[in-house]
Amino acid sequence: MHAADSYDYSVIRIVPRVERGEFVNAGVIVSCESRQFLQARVEVDERRLRALDPTIDIETVRRHLQAIVRICEGAPDAGPIARLPRRGRFHWLTATRSSIIQTSPVHMGRCSDPAMSIERLFDRMVRV
Structure with a gap:
């Protein structure tokens, strides 16, 4: 069994009306440098988002969440941020923004397995 490695994570939040500060957790990003691991897992709970803002554009939210996943993957078509080193992508994605x-x-x-950790975090932080 592999010794435990440290990892960093951040919860992705959807804030439909920024001025109100209410949010719904929609995903997690996990970075484990020693395992060369950077991954995002996302899921949109449309019902919960519409409870906060009935006019929210769900398709735009889905598109932007998918962009986070693609940036983590380093997808060639995901723009210049996806070409940064893993750690740079993680820091860019987790930078404070309004x-x-x-x-x-x-x-x-x-953790000893970052893939299992992202699943555990996703279940605990995102799924109701």
Whole structure:
């Protein structure tokens, strides 16, 4: 069994009306440098988002969340941010911003399998 590695994670939040500060967790980003791992997992809970803002453009939200996933993957068609090193992509994605899609402060943990950790975090932080 591999020794535990440290990882960083951030929760992706949808803030339909930024001025109100209410949000719905919609995903997690996990970075584990020692395993060369950077991945985002996202899911849109349309019912919960519409409860906060009935006029929210769900398709735009989905498109921007998918862009986060593609940037983490380093997809060639995901723009210049996707070409940064893994750690640079993580820092760019988790930078503080005042927009409809935000991330929580960065937290750290230890794991022996970052893929299992992202699933566990996703279940705990995103799924109701």
